[in-house]
């Protein structure tokens with residue numbers, strides 16, 4: 001798929017067919033996402049993909065701050081890619097001090113880039129995704145038994161789309177862009 005087409009036609013997908021995603025495709029998506037830029041190339045982002053139904057159900061029931069919409073999406077998806085970040089790397093100097101006034105929020109910046117790259121890579125393989133932000137990250141980390149130095153930035157629900165969704169309206173370029181010459 002051509003790059004511009006993938007960018008334009010990627011939609012958040014919340015309803016999926018029964019078709020499973022192969023390990024080979026998951027590996028390819030993560031391989032492509034690994035090309036994402038990151039703070040000083042620290043690559044603090046990694047992926048834990050949950051396919052196990054019981055585990056997925058637990059995350060859906062206990063890890064969405066009571067937001068029923070996300071609970072349903074997680075139960076429906078074939079795989080839930082948990083975007084894990086390593087704390088204290090992005091935005092930080094070697095001695096642990098913050099490099100800029102944005103402190104460690106660069107960690108979420110790196111996670112966001114990786115998430116979009118992941119979603120576009122999935123799109124290229126015909127796999128639908130939706131980034132989920134309304135989550136109880138500490139609860140999900142507990143359910144998954146993540147170590148202290150790791151945190152859950154977001155989750156991405158995945159599966160083959162039932163249909164191509166409509167695009168929510170976007171601001172025009174005129175609204176978004178100011179060029180100063």
Ligand SMILES: Cc1cc2nc3c(=O)[nH]c(=O)nc-3n(C[C@H](O)[C@H](O)[C@H](O)COP(=O)(O)O)c2cc1C
Pocket residue numbers: 010011012013014069070073130131132133134135165166167168
């Ligand atoms: C940081 C972030 C958090 C989001 N959180 C949720 C969420 O919790 N649940 C959900 O269904 N969609 C979530 N979305 C998807 C957005 O609603 C969606 O991207 C937006 O409506 C535009 O639609 P599109 O992705 O089809 O272009 C999130 C997207 C982003 C980037």
